Amino acid sequence: MKSRHFIHALCVSGLLSLSTSQAIANDLPELTVYTYSSFTSSWGPGPVLKEAFEAVCDCKLTYVSSDDGVSLLNRLRLEGDRTRADVVMGLDDMLMPQTKQLGLVQQHHLDLTNVPLKPALNWNDSHFVPFDYGxxxxxxxxxxxxxxxxxxxxxxxxxxxxxxxxxxxxxxxxxxxxxxxxxxxxxxxxxxxxxxxxxxxxxxxxxxxxxxxxxxxxxxxxxxxxxxxxxxxxxxxxxxxxxxxxxxxxxQIEVAAVSAFSQQPDLAREFLTFLLEVDTQSIIAQNNWMLPVRSDVELPDAFNSAExxxxxxxxxxxxxxxxxxxxxxxxxxxx
Amino acid sequence: MPQAAKLNSQRYSQGLTLVSKQWLGLLSLGFIVTLSLLAFVSLAGWSGESAATYLWKDPWFWQVIRFSLWQAGLSALLSVLLALPISRALALDPKLPARRAFLRWCLLCFVMPSLILITGLVALLGRSGVLTPWLSDGWRLYGLNGILLAHIFLNLPFAIRVLTLQWQSIPSAAWKLSAQLGFSGWQRFYLVEWPVLRGVLPAVIGFIFLLCFNSFAVVLALGGGPAASTLEVAIFQSLKYDFNPSEALFLAWTQLLLAGSIYVMLSRFGRFQWLAPAQSGQSDWIPQQSLSMTLLGRIGYVMAWLYLTLPIMVLLPLAKQANWQLLLNTGLLSILSRSLFLAVSASLLSLVFALSILSVWAALRHSRWHMWVSSIALYPLVVPTMVLSVGLYILMMPYLDWYRWGWVAIVLMNAVVVLPFVFKQLHPRVASYQQQYGRLQADLNQDRFTCWRHIYLPYLKPVLLQVMAMSFVLALGDMSIFAIFGNDDWRTLPWLIYTLAGSYRLAEAALVSLLLLVFAYLGLRWLERSA
Missing domain, CATH: 3.40.190.10 (Periplasmic binding protein-like II)
Incomplete structure (x- = not known):
């Protein structure tokens, strides 16, 4: 009899853990950002950015992380139009053609002329915005x-x-x-x-x-x-x-884009704009340990020798x- | 009514009763057949790509096949060779201490989730391992070394159990006779012991070969690069790393073909017993051994104890340094309960599959039908798990959100994968029930539920508990199914260990490994107690 109770308890606790993982906290719109795991880890830039963005967006930001950029792309293509992703962040420039061909991302329609991107990047992609490089x-x-x-x-x-x-x-x-x-x-x-x-x-x-x-x-x-x-x-x-x-x-230029199947394209675009702000760029550089894409970001001297x-x-x-x-x-x- | 038509209608009504009474079993059979057919169809049809036949010309492909066969062959041979002196000592040396404990430990080692062992081996022999300073400079755990060490650890205990039982099965009359005839040690081995061993050795070697050929977690974690990859890992990589289904398809067919033909050969070698409760040696007459043989056996026994316990022991001091807070933050508790829930569900489901299929089996009359039913239940042995999982994953992708429903597939696939084992263990018991109680049951004419509850299940109970515990432990340690259906936010214990060890958090990996081991042990205690 004891064992039967044991199994019963297990089933209940298992179901609980299944359901809580899917609970949504409140009624705020939710922005789901697919990225790689070192970005969202406690020592990466993810947590700080989440706090900063939630303070201005009146939304809830959720990260979904894959091991790295390549598995991120594979996941997107497997999920197809069923994906929960609003923003795809952490692919690199070499993966852009494939991602576009597969129709996984949409044009960002952002005007980047006012953003002082580094000229060496020579950026004019219609779908992706760069957020750091190395x-x-x-x-x-x-x-x-x-x-x-x-x-x-x-x-x-x-x-x-x-x-x-x-x-x-x-x-x-x-x-x-x-x-x-x-x-x-x-x-x-x-x-x-x-x-x-x-x-x-x-x-x-x-x-x-x-x-x-x-x-x-x-x-x-x-x-x-x-x-x-x-x-x-x-x-x-x-x-x-x-x-x-x-x-x-x-x-390597790391890039972000709005998912082709996003339910919140406006919020997603807002996030892309946020990624290019000076403060965000500084946070990313000093937590993701890459170079900022803007030319006007003040960084410690240690970054100077990285070009x-x-x-x-x-x-x-x-x-x-x-x-x-x-x-x-x-x-x-x-x- | 003409005779023929009468017969026909009788058959028809028999068929109807079969369907109405055995719907669950027929459903299980249909489910398993459909699952595998669809898996292959979906792999073949994905984006209209056909198998990547160009691989024939790729030296890498041949390298993978060579390595898969080579490591499996070495693992199997070494496991059995090392097991020989140890089993002989276990069976014939009455002075060996702690034999029962050793044989029980062997059982645990054989089903031990391989991630526990991998963590232990890395802690012991990895680059900053405890024993590494005593090894030569060129020592590398990653590659063939690590794969062999792990495969032998997992399979040596199995070989020891089988061979010990075999040696113990030699009747004391045979020993006495050989002593009366004044056989030398060598003659006795050749004339008394060898004939008993000869029957099982090919099957044991073949079985271990097959297990190592289909090994996933060990090769993934200890392979260390493209030089040491097996087909199973190559399938996984071409899908999850390259996203190249046509190449995965070609590799999958190759593996199916190779593993299938190995299995067919293996099934001709005969059968062996390994789950029987370990005896503590014959109480009867045991022949005198020469001093050198006794010594060899004892040294082997001590070495085996060391080999089979050190990689686990090393986890204890390491686990003490683990950062509990970090583990709790990664959601250890929910990962633990999730793992247990998945494993219990999978083992229960595989019992339902096996019992319902066996019930169909018992209801059928023709031996040809019996063979068909058995082969459906047993065929997941031959088909690589990876192939089934990948096919199912891609097939259902357009209709199912795997992110949300992946756990259902994990339970299902784990149940299907352990089904052959469960079926094989339950089969003799069900057959003997049919023989002894089949008619009686028909005479009593009780309803099926009452009969199952009060006669059938109690009769099966010892075996049921045993297989339930075994399949629980196997599902608990699953890596390859989770590799396909799981995701990073929804880990199980083995995958958590893999991630921790991957990011060089060995202390935490050790702690979680011990936790997993405790649950596997509890499952097996249940088995031994009830058996």
């Missing part, structure tokens, strides 16, 4: 590496150990794939083979890779040029530095070649 690079520990590699070629030829992310799951990993394709083009297979000799492991996401690096498991980790700023500002630690490669660096000379890759070319490039990576890195 350059991919390899981070190293100054105490361990006295003479850091000054080019990709030098890194590949060295016997330094490297951790990077899976290009299928994580946007930095995909960034490295594009970067290597840009530098080596038809010779990318050999570059990957060379890199696989230096690779400690390929992780699913950025945080696993970075945590392993911080524990001293590799000489270099793939990350952003802004990563040292985090150590300098939050930990007051000058130990970590970002490599500068003579071939140039690839930028690099940019290689350019058109999102359409990346889109066209993605599957082929993934295959190249998969067979070369899989030995």
């Amino acid at each position: 350059f991919f690079t390899f981070i190293y520990d100054r105490n361990r590496i006295e003479q850091p590699a000054t080019s990709m070629a030098e890194l590949l030829a060295s016997n330094a150990s490297v951790i990077y992310q899976d290009p299928r799951t994580s946007t930095p990993g995909q960034g490295l794939m594009h970067w290597i394709q840009l530098i080596y083009q038809n010779d990318a297979v050999n570059a990957w083979r060379q890199l696989s000799g230096n690779t400690v492991t390929v992780t699913k996401g950025w945080s696993e890779a970075y945590a392993m690096f911080l524990q001293g498991e590799a000489d270099y980790v793939l990350s952003y040029t802004t990563s040292p700023a985090y150590h300098q500002l939050v930990e007051e630690n000058d130990q970590y530095a970002a490599a500068t490669f003579s071939e140039g660096h690839l930028a 690099r000379s940019a290689l350019s890759l058109s999102p359409d070319a990346a889109e066209e070649n993605r599957r082929e490039w993934l295959r190249v990576w998969r067979s070369a890195a899989g030995r």
